[in-house]
Amino acid sequence: xxxxxxxxxxxxxxxxxxxxxxxxxxxxxxxHTAEDLVQTALTKxxxxxxxxxxxxxxxxxxxxxxxxxxxxxRRPWWRREAVAEELPxxxxxxxxxxxxxxxxxxxxxxxxxxxxxxxxVVLRHWLDLDVAECSRLMKVDPGTVKSQTARGLxxxxxxxxxxxxxxxx
Amino acid sequence: xTELRDLLERAAGPEVSGGDVATAVGADLxxxxxxxxxxxxxxxxxxxxxxxxxxLVVPRVLPTVDGGGxxxxxxxxxxxxxxxxxxxxxxAAEVYAGVEAALAERGLAxxxxxxxxxxxxxxVDGGLWFSLPPGAVGAGGVEMTPLLPGKGLRGDNHGGGSGxxxxxxxxxxxxxxxxxxxxxxxxxxxxxxxxxxxxxxxGYEVTDESIRSDTCVQRxxxxxxxxxxxxxxxxxxxxxxxxxxxxxxxAVSVTATVEDDFGTDVLVDLAQDPRLRW
Numbered sequence: 001x002x003x004x005x006x007x008x009x010x011x012x013x014x015x016x017x018x019x020x021x022x023x024x025x026x027x028x029x030x031x032h033t034a035e036d037l038v039q040t041a042l043t044k045x046x047x048x049x050x051x052x053x054x055x056x057x058x059x060x061x062x063x064x065x066x067x068x069x070x071x072x073x074r075r076p077w078w079r080r081e082a083v084a085e086e087l088p089x090x091x092x093x094x095x096x097x098x099x100x101x102x103x104x105x106x107x108x109x110x111x112x113x114x115x116x117x118x119x120x121v122v123l124r125h126w127l128d129l130d131v132a133e134c135s136r137l138m139k140v141d142p143g144t145v146k147s148q149t150a151r152g153l154x155x156x157x158x159x160x161x162x163x164x165x166x167x168x169x
Numbered sequence: 170x171t172e173l174r175d176l177l178e179r180a181a182g183p184e185v186s187g188g189d190v191a192t193a194v195g196a197d198l199x200x201x202x203x204x205x206x207x208x209x210x211x212x213x214x215x216x217x218x219x220x221x222x223x224x225l226v227v228p229r230v231l232p233t234v235d236g237g238g239x240x241x242x243x244x245x246x247x248x249x250x251x252x253x254x255x256x257x258x259x260x261a262a263e264v265y266a267g268v269e270a271a272l273a274e275r276g277l278a279x280x281x282x283x284x285x286x287x288x289x290x291x292x293v294d295g296g297l298w299f300s301l302p303p304g305a306v307g308a309g310g311v312e313m314t315p316l317l318p319g320k321g322l323r324g325d326n327h328g329g330g331s332g333x334x335x336x337x338x339x340x341x342x343x344x345x346x347x348x349x350x351x352x353x354x355x356x357x358x359x360x361x362x363x364x365x366x367x368x369x370x371x372g373y374e375v376t377d378e379s380i381r382s383d384t385c386v387q388r389x390x391x392x393x394x395x396x397x398x399x400x401x402x403x404x405x406x407x408x409x410x411x412x413x414x415x416x417x418x419x420a421v422s423v424t425a426t427v428e429d430d431f432g433t434d435v436l437v438d439l440a441q442d443p444r445l446r447w
Protein backbone atom coordinates (compact mmCIF):
# COMPACT_ATOMS: atom_id res chain seq x y z
CA UNK A 1 0.00 0.00 0.00
CA UNK A 2 1.36 3.38 -0.94
CA UNK A 3 2.20 5.85 1.76
CA UNK A 4 -0.62 8.12 0.70
CA UNK A 5 -3.11 5.28 0.93
CA UNK A 6 -1.78 4.07 4.24
CA UNK A 7 -1.91 7.49 5.85
CA UNK A 8 -5.33 8.20 4.41
CA UNK A 9 -6.69 4.87 5.61
CA UNK A 10 -5.33 5.49 9.09
CA UNK A 11 -6.93 8.89 9.19
CA UNK A 12 -10.28 7.68 7.91
CA UNK A 13 -10.28 4.77 10.33
CA UNK A 14 -9.74 7.14 13.21
CA UNK A 15 -11.91 10.07 12.19
CA UNK A 16 -14.63 8.83 9.90
CA UNK A 17 -17.14 8.13 12.65
CA UNK A 18 -16.85 11.67 13.96
CA UNK A 19 -17.29 13.10 10.49
CA UNK A 20 -20.41 11.01 10.03
CA UNK A 21 -21.80 12.25 13.30
CA UNK A 22 -21.14 15.84 12.33
CA UNK A 23 -22.77 15.24 8.97
CA UNK A 24 -25.80 13.76 10.71
CA UNK A 25 -26.22 16.91 12.72
CA UNK A 26 -25.77 19.13 9.70
CA UNK A 27 -28.39 17.15 7.84
CA UNK A 28 -30.61 16.84 10.90
CA UNK A 29 -30.42 13.09 10.96
CA UNK A 30 -30.66 12.37 7.26
CA UNK A 31 -28.43 9.34 7.31
CA HIS A 32 -28.14 8.93 3.58
CA THR A 33 -27.27 12.52 2.87
CA ALA A 34 -24.86 12.51 5.79
CA GLU A 35 -23.10 9.47 4.37
CA ASP A 36 -22.98 11.11 0.94
CA LEU A 37 -21.45 14.21 2.46
CA VAL A 38 -18.79 12.24 4.25
CA GLN A 39 -17.95 10.19 1.18
CA THR A 40 -17.67 13.31 -0.92
CA ALA A 41 -15.53 15.03 1.68
CA LEU A 42 -13.22 12.06 2.02
CA THR A 43 -12.84 11.73 -1.72
CA LYS A 44 -11.83 15.36 -1.93
CA UNK A 45 -9.51 14.82 0.99
CA UNK A 46 -7.84 11.89 -0.74
CA UNK A 47 -7.25 13.97 -3.86
CA UNK A 48 -5.79 16.76 -1.79
CA UNK A 49 -3.87 14.52 0.59
CA UNK A 50 -0.36 15.44 -0.62
CA UNK A 51 -1.16 19.08 0.02
CA UNK A 52 -2.65 18.61 3.44
CA UNK A 53 -0.31 19.70 6.18
CA UNK A 54 0.78 17.08 8.68
CA UNK A 55 -1.72 17.07 11.47
CA UNK A 56 -4.10 19.20 9.50
CA UNK A 57 -6.15 16.46 7.93
CA UNK A 58 -8.86 16.65 10.55
CA UNK A 59 -9.44 20.35 10.09
CA UNK A 60 -9.21 19.97 6.34
CA UNK A 61 -11.76 17.17 6.27
CA UNK A 62 -14.08 19.11 8.51
CA UNK A 63 -13.77 22.14 6.30
CA UNK A 64 -14.47 20.15 3.16
CA UNK A 65 -17.43 18.50 4.83
CA UNK A 66 -18.97 21.79 5.87
CA UNK A 67 -18.17 23.41 2.55
CA UNK A 68 -19.81 20.58 0.71
CA UNK A 69 -22.84 20.83 2.93
CA UNK A 70 -23.08 24.60 2.56
CA UNK A 71 -22.82 24.26 -1.20
CA UNK A 72 -25.44 21.56 -1.11
CA UNK A 73 -27.87 23.71 0.80
CA ARG A 74 -27.56 26.40 -1.81
CA ARG A 75 -28.77 24.15 -4.53
CA PRO A 76 -32.37 24.45 -5.53
CA TRP A 77 -32.89 20.72 -5.66
CA TRP A 78 -31.64 20.38 -2.14
CA ARG A 79 -34.24 22.77 -0.92
CA ARG A 80 -36.93 20.90 -2.78
CA GLU A 81 -35.91 17.56 -1.42
CA ALA A 82 -35.03 18.66 2.07
CA VAL A 83 -38.42 19.96 2.98
CA ALA A 84 -39.82 17.32 5.28
CA GLU A 85 -41.90 17.30 8.36
CA GLU A 86 -40.63 13.90 9.38
CA LEU A 87 -37.05 12.81 9.81
CA PRO A 88 -36.13 11.20 6.52
CA UNK A 89 -34.36 8.24 7.98
CA UNK A 90 -36.07 6.00 10.44
CA UNK A 91 -33.01 3.96 11.23
CA UNK A 92 -31.75 6.47 13.74
CA UNK A 93 -35.03 6.96 15.46
CA UNK A 94 -35.61 3.65 17.14
CA UNK A 95 -38.20 3.14 19.76
CA UNK A 96 -39.65 6.06 21.56
CA UNK A 97 -38.23 5.87 25.01
CA UNK A 98 -35.89 7.87 27.16
CA UNK A 99 -32.75 9.12 25.52
CA UNK A 100 -33.86 7.90 22.12
CA UNK A 101 -36.96 10.01 22.27
CA UNK A 102 -34.88 12.97 23.34
CA UNK A 103 -32.45 12.48 20.48
CA UNK A 104 -35.37 12.21 18.08
CA UNK A 105 -36.73 15.44 19.40
CA UNK A 106 -33.39 17.19 18.96
CA UNK A 107 -33.00 15.93 15.42
CA UNK A 108 -36.53 16.96 14.60
CA UNK A 109 -35.86 20.37 16.05
CA UNK A 110 -32.64 20.67 14.07
CA UNK A 111 -34.54 19.67 10.95
CA UNK A 112 -36.98 22.47 11.62
CA UNK A 113 -34.22 25.06 11.63
CA UNK A 114 -33.31 26.81 8.40
CA UNK A 115 -30.08 25.48 6.92
CA UNK A 116 -28.07 28.51 7.96
CA UNK A 117 -29.21 28.44 11.56
CA UNK A 118 -28.66 24.71 11.85
CA UNK A 119 -25.20 24.99 10.34
CA UNK A 120 -24.29 27.84 12.67
CA VAL A 121 -25.49 25.94 15.73
CA VAL A 122 -23.64 22.77 14.77
CA LEU A 123 -20.43 24.58 13.92
CA ARG A 124 -20.46 26.70 17.07
CA HIS A 125 -21.77 24.25 19.60
CA TRP A 126 -20.81 20.86 18.22
CA LEU A 127 -17.52 21.54 16.51
CA ASP A 128 -16.68 24.36 18.92
CA LEU A 129 -15.50 26.63 16.13
CA ASP A 130 -15.11 30.32 16.73
CA VAL A 131 -17.15 32.90 14.91
CA ALA A 132 -14.38 33.75 12.48
CA GLU A 133 -13.93 30.15 11.39
CA CYS A 134 -17.68 29.68 11.10
CA SER A 135 -17.81 32.80 9.01
CA ARG A 136 -15.23 31.42 6.61
CA LEU A 137 -16.90 28.04 6.36
CA MET A 138 -20.40 29.40 5.95
CA LYS A 139 -19.23 32.12 3.62
CA VAL A 140 -21.16 34.77 5.50
CA ASP A 141 -20.24 37.72 7.69
CA PRO A 142 -19.33 37.11 11.32
CA GLY A 143 -22.37 39.10 12.31
CA THR A 144 -24.54 36.74 10.36
CA VAL A 145 -22.98 33.79 12.12
CA LYS A 146 -23.80 35.34 15.47
CA SER A 147 -27.36 36.16 14.53
CA GLN A 148 -27.94 32.76 12.92
CA THR A 149 -26.58 31.05 16.01
CA ALA A 150 -28.70 33.13 18.33
CA ARG A 151 -31.84 32.59 16.32
CA GLY A 152 -31.12 28.91 15.96
CA LEU A 153 -30.64 28.49 19.68
CA UNK A 154 -33.77 30.44 20.45
CA UNK A 155 -35.77 28.34 18.06
CA UNK A 156 -34.29 25.14 19.45
CA UNK A 157 -35.30 26.19 22.93
CA UNK A 158 -38.81 26.85 21.75
CA UNK A 159 -39.07 23.64 19.80
CA UNK A 160 -37.62 21.54 22.59
CA UNK A 161 -39.42 23.28 25.38
CA UNK A 162 -41.73 20.37 25.96
CA UNK A 163 -39.02 17.76 25.79
CA UNK A 164 -35.93 19.17 27.34
CA UNK A 165 -34.44 22.38 28.62
CA UNK A 166 -31.52 23.58 26.58
CA UNK A 167 -28.54 25.43 27.93
CA UNK A 168 -25.93 26.72 25.56
CA UNK A 169 -22.55 27.31 27.05
CA UNK B 170 -31.11 21.84 32.35
CA THR B 171 -29.33 19.91 29.62
CA GLU B 172 -26.25 21.26 27.92
CA LEU B 173 -26.79 21.75 24.22
CA ARG B 174 -23.53 19.99 23.57
CA ASP B 175 -24.84 16.87 25.30
CA LEU B 176 -28.04 17.00 23.31
CA LEU B 177 -26.12 17.28 20.07
CA GLU B 178 -23.85 14.48 21.19
CA ARG B 179 -26.81 12.18 21.53
CA ALA B 180 -28.54 13.47 18.43
CA ALA B 181 -25.42 12.79 16.40
CA GLY B 182 -26.20 9.14 16.82
CA PRO B 183 -24.03 6.16 17.56
CA GLU B 184 -20.63 5.54 16.14
CA VAL B 185 -20.37 2.65 13.77
CA SER B 186 -18.75 -0.56 14.87
CA GLY B 187 -15.18 -1.55 14.11
CA GLY B 188 -16.04 -3.92 11.28
CA ASP B 189 -18.22 -1.34 9.61
CA VAL B 190 -15.44 1.21 9.91
CA ALA B 191 -12.98 -1.11 8.22
CA THR B 192 -15.41 -1.68 5.38
CA ALA B 193 -16.07 2.03 5.06
CA VAL B 194 -12.37 2.84 5.06
CA GLY B 195 -11.81 0.39 2.23
CA ALA B 196 -14.67 1.91 0.27
CA ASP B 197 -13.44 5.44 0.90
CA LEU B 198 -9.98 4.49 -0.23
CA UNK B 199 -11.35 2.88 -3.37
CA UNK B 200 -13.43 5.95 -4.16
CA UNK B 201 -10.44 8.18 -3.63
CA UNK B 202 -8.31 6.07 -5.93
CA UNK B 203 -10.97 6.08 -8.60
CA UNK B 204 -11.34 9.84 -8.34
CA UNK B 205 -7.58 10.24 -8.54
CA UNK B 206 -7.43 7.96 -11.55
CA UNK B 207 -10.20 9.89 -13.27
CA UNK B 208 -8.46 13.15 -12.61
CA UNK B 209 -5.10 11.85 -13.69
CA UNK B 210 -6.58 10.35 -16.82
CA UNK B 211 -8.42 13.53 -17.58
CA UNK B 212 -5.31 15.59 -17.25
CA UNK B 213 -3.15 13.15 -19.09
CA UNK B 214 -5.56 12.87 -21.95
CA UNK B 215 -5.90 16.59 -22.06
CA UNK B 216 -2.15 16.76 -22.27
CA UNK B 217 -1.92 14.10 -24.91
CA UNK B 218 -4.91 15.45 -26.64
CA UNK B 219 -2.63 18.31 -27.03
CA UNK B 220 -1.81 16.86 -30.37
CA UNK B 221 -3.26 19.21 -32.62
CA UNK B 222 -5.69 22.15 -32.24
CA UNK B 223 -5.59 25.85 -32.83
CA UNK B 224 -3.44 26.34 -35.78
CA LEU B 225 -6.89 26.90 -36.90
CA VAL B 226 -7.42 29.83 -34.66
CA VAL B 227 -3.99 31.38 -34.32
CA PRO B 228 -3.66 32.80 -37.79
CA ARG B 229 -7.01 34.47 -37.41
CA VAL B 230 -6.76 35.74 -33.91
CA LEU B 231 -3.17 36.66 -33.26
CA PRO B 232 -0.67 38.43 -35.42
CA THR B 233 1.70 35.93 -36.92
CA VAL B 234 5.32 36.04 -35.92
CA ASP B 235 7.99 34.12 -37.73
CA GLY B 236 10.87 33.28 -35.44
CA GLY B 237 12.42 30.84 -37.83
CA GLY B 238 12.53 28.05 -35.33
CA UNK B 239 16.12 28.63 -34.31
CA UNK B 240 17.19 28.48 -30.77
CA UNK B 241 18.43 31.81 -29.59
CA UNK B 242 21.70 32.17 -27.74
CA UNK B 243 21.37 31.98 -24.04
CA UNK B 244 20.16 35.20 -22.58
CA UNK B 245 19.31 36.73 -25.90
CA UNK B 246 15.64 36.52 -25.95
CA UNK B 247 13.01 34.03 -26.79
CA UNK B 248 13.87 31.21 -29.07
CA UNK B 249 10.58 29.43 -29.37
CA UNK B 250 9.36 30.03 -32.81
CA UNK B 251 5.94 31.14 -33.68
CA UNK B 252 5.48 30.29 -37.29
CA UNK B 253 2.84 30.75 -39.82
CA UNK B 254 0.23 28.07 -39.51
CA UNK B 255 -1.73 26.62 -42.36
CA UNK B 256 -4.95 28.38 -43.04
CA UNK B 257 -7.77 26.37 -41.58
CA UNK B 258 -9.99 24.49 -43.91
CA UNK B 259 -12.90 25.16 -41.68
CA UNK B 260 -13.62 28.34 -39.80
CA ALA B 261 -13.13 28.24 -36.07
CA ALA B 262 -16.74 29.10 -35.39
CA GLU B 263 -17.77 25.98 -37.23
CA VAL B 264 -15.45 23.84 -35.16
CA TYR B 265 -16.69 25.38 -31.95
CA ALA B 266 -20.22 24.73 -33.06
CA GLY B 267 -19.21 21.12 -33.54
CA VAL B 268 -17.77 21.01 -30.05
CA GLU B 269 -20.96 22.37 -28.62
CA ALA B 270 -23.07 19.94 -30.55
CA ALA B 271 -20.93 17.00 -29.53
CA LEU B 272 -21.11 18.00 -25.90
CA ALA B 273 -24.82 18.55 -26.11
CA GLU B 274 -25.25 15.07 -27.48
CA ARG B 275 -23.60 13.78 -24.38
CA GLY B 276 -26.04 15.63 -22.20
CA LEU B 277 -23.75 18.50 -21.41
CA ALA B 278 -25.33 21.84 -21.87
CA UNK B 279 -22.85 24.32 -23.13
CA UNK B 280 -23.43 27.98 -22.45
CA UNK B 281 -22.00 30.45 -24.92
CA UNK B 282 -18.29 30.11 -24.92
CA UNK B 283 -15.51 32.56 -24.87
CA UNK B 284 -12.38 31.93 -26.78
CA UNK B 285 -9.11 31.96 -24.99
CA UNK B 286 -5.94 33.09 -26.60
CA UNK B 287 -4.42 30.41 -28.76
CA UNK B 288 -0.95 29.23 -27.90
CA UNK B 289 1.80 27.73 -29.93
CA UNK B 290 2.90 24.32 -28.77
CA UNK B 291 5.65 21.87 -29.39
CA UNK B 292 6.29 18.49 -27.92
CA VAL B 293 9.14 17.91 -25.55
CA ASP B 294 10.05 14.95 -23.44
CA GLY B 295 7.30 14.40 -20.98
CA GLY B 296 5.10 17.22 -21.99
CA LEU B 297 4.19 19.99 -24.26
CA TRP B 298 5.76 23.37 -24.34
CA PHE B 299 3.79 26.42 -25.08
CA SER B 300 4.92 29.76 -26.17
CA LEU B 301 3.08 32.96 -25.84
CA PRO B 302 3.62 35.66 -28.39
CA PRO B 303 4.87 39.03 -27.22
CA GLY B 304 2.14 41.11 -25.73
CA ALA B 305 -0.06 38.16 -24.96
CA VAL B 306 0.49 38.42 -21.27
CA GLY B 307 -2.46 40.00 -19.65
CA ALA B 308 -4.25 40.49 -22.88
CA GLY B 309 -6.57 38.56 -25.06
CA GLY B 310 -7.83 36.45 -22.23
CA VAL B 311 -4.40 35.29 -21.13
CA GLU B 312 -3.31 36.31 -17.73
CA MET B 313 -0.62 35.13 -15.41
CA THR B 314 -0.80 35.00 -11.73
CA PRO B 315 2.42 35.32 -9.80
CA LEU B 316 3.10 32.14 -7.95
CA LEU B 317 5.69 33.36 -5.53
CA PRO B 318 6.03 36.81 -4.04
CA GLY B 319 8.68 38.69 -5.92
CA LYS B 320 8.96 36.06 -8.58
CA GLY B 321 5.95 36.91 -10.57
CA LEU B 322 6.11 36.73 -14.28
CA ARG B 323 5.38 40.38 -14.55
CA GLY B 324 7.73 41.48 -11.85
CA ASP B 325 11.30 42.65 -12.00
CA ASN B 326 12.74 39.23 -11.73
CA HIS B 327 14.04 38.79 -15.22
CA GLY B 328 15.94 35.71 -14.28
CA GLY B 329 12.97 33.47 -14.44
CA GLY B 330 10.26 32.37 -12.14
CA SER B 331 7.22 30.29 -12.51
CA GLY B 332 3.58 30.94 -12.28
CA UNK B 333 0.18 29.75 -12.98
CA UNK B 334 -1.41 30.51 -16.23
CA UNK B 335 -5.01 30.95 -16.93
CA UNK B 336 -6.56 31.12 -20.32
CA UNK B 337 -9.98 32.52 -20.09
CA UNK B 338 -11.67 32.80 -16.73
CA UNK B 339 -10.45 29.47 -15.41
CA UNK B 340 -9.38 27.42 -18.37
CA UNK B 341 -5.95 26.01 -17.97
CA UNK B 342 -5.96 26.01 -14.23
CA UNK B 343 -7.62 22.65 -14.48
CA UNK B 344 -4.74 21.32 -16.50
CA UNK B 345 -2.07 22.16 -14.04
CA UNK B 346 -0.06 24.27 -16.36
CA UNK B 347 3.22 25.50 -15.09
CA UNK B 348 4.59 28.45 -16.86
CA UNK B 349 8.14 29.56 -16.98
CA UNK B 350 9.69 32.63 -18.39
CA UNK B 351 12.55 31.67 -20.57
CA UNK B 352 13.61 35.01 -21.85
CA UNK B 353 15.98 37.54 -20.38
CA UNK B 354 14.23 40.26 -22.27
CA UNK B 355 12.00 42.74 -20.56
CA UNK B 356 8.73 41.15 -19.78
CA UNK B 357 6.70 43.06 -22.27
CA UNK B 358 8.90 41.80 -25.08
CA UNK B 359 9.33 38.30 -23.85
CA UNK B 360 7.95 35.03 -24.90
CA UNK B 361 7.16 32.34 -22.51
CA UNK B 362 7.21 28.63 -22.47
CA UNK B 363 4.85 26.49 -20.56
CA UNK B 364 5.02 22.82 -19.95
CA UNK B 365 1.93 20.82 -19.42
CA UNK B 366 2.55 18.38 -16.67
CA UNK B 367 -0.72 16.65 -16.10
CA UNK B 368 0.47 14.77 -13.08
CA UNK B 369 1.65 17.79 -11.22
CA UNK B 370 -0.32 20.18 -9.15
CA UNK B 371 -0.28 23.85 -9.71
CA GLY B 372 2.46 25.37 -7.72
CA TYR B 373 5.19 23.08 -8.94
CA GLU B 374 8.13 25.23 -9.69
CA VAL B 375 10.10 24.39 -12.75
CA THR B 376 13.77 25.07 -12.42
CA ASP B 377 15.56 27.18 -14.94
CA GLU B 378 17.73 24.24 -15.92
CA SER B 379 14.78 22.13 -16.90
CA ILE B 380 13.13 24.64 -19.09
CA ARG B 381 15.66 26.04 -21.46
CA SER B 382 14.12 27.75 -24.38
CA ASP B 383 16.48 26.13 -26.86
CA THR B 384 15.30 22.75 -25.68
CA CYS B 385 11.83 23.69 -26.63
CA VAL B 386 12.81 24.01 -30.22
CA GLN B 387 15.56 21.49 -30.63
CA ARG B 388 13.81 18.64 -28.96
CA UNK B 389 10.38 19.40 -30.23
CA UNK B 390 9.17 16.88 -32.71
CA UNK B 391 5.77 18.22 -33.37
CA UNK B 392 4.12 21.57 -33.19
CA UNK B 393 0.88 23.30 -33.67
CA UNK B 394 -1.59 25.40 -31.83
CA UNK B 395 -3.60 24.92 -28.71
CA UNK B 396 -6.98 26.34 -28.12
CA UNK B 397 -8.72 26.45 -24.86
CA UNK B 398 -12.21 27.66 -24.44
CA UNK B 399 -13.90 28.32 -21.21
CA UNK B 400 -17.28 27.32 -22.45
CA UNK B 401 -18.92 28.75 -19.39
CA UNK B 402 -20.32 27.43 -16.19
CA UNK B 403 -23.56 27.00 -14.42
CA UNK B 404 -24.10 26.66 -10.74
CA UNK B 405 -22.12 23.54 -10.25
CA UNK B 406 -20.36 22.72 -13.45
CA UNK B 407 -17.82 24.38 -15.60
CA UNK B 408 -16.88 23.53 -19.09
CA UNK B 409 -13.45 23.74 -20.54
CA UNK B 410 -12.62 22.61 -23.99
CA UNK B 411 -9.05 21.95 -24.97
CA UNK B 412 -7.90 21.11 -28.41
CA UNK B 413 -4.76 20.81 -30.41
CA UNK B 414 -4.17 20.97 -34.06
CA UNK B 415 -0.95 20.56 -35.96
CA UNK B 416 0.33 23.16 -38.28
CA UNK B 417 -0.84 21.15 -41.23
CA UNK B 418 -4.32 21.26 -39.75
CA UNK B 419 -4.44 17.53 -39.16
CA ALA B 420 -4.86 15.32 -36.17
CA VAL B 421 -7.39 17.36 -34.38
CA SER B 422 -8.03 16.37 -30.87
CA VAL B 423 -10.57 18.02 -28.70
CA THR B 424 -11.18 17.27 -25.09
CA ALA B 425 -13.85 18.70 -22.91
CA THR B 426 -13.29 18.78 -19.21
CA VAL B 427 -16.28 19.21 -17.03
CA GLU B 428 -15.77 19.68 -13.36
CA ASP B 429 -18.65 19.58 -10.98
CA ASP B 430 -18.87 20.78 -7.43
CA PHE B 431 -17.64 17.51 -6.11
CA GLY B 432 -14.34 17.99 -7.82
CA THR B 433 -15.15 15.28 -10.29
CA ASP B 434 -13.51 15.67 -13.60
CA VAL B 435 -15.63 14.27 -16.34
CA LEU B 436 -13.65 13.87 -19.44
CA VAL B 437 -15.27 13.73 -22.79
CA ASP B 438 -12.91 12.84 -25.56
CA LEU B 439 -14.27 14.21 -28.74
CA ALA B 440 -11.30 13.36 -30.87
CA GLN B 441 -13.21 10.88 -32.95
CA ASP B 442 -16.14 13.08 -33.59
CA PRO B 443 -16.31 13.61 -37.33
CA ARG B 444 -17.59 17.11 -36.90
CA LEU B 445 -14.36 18.09 -35.26
CA ARG B 446 -12.05 16.93 -37.98
CA TRP B 447 -10.74 19.36 -40.41
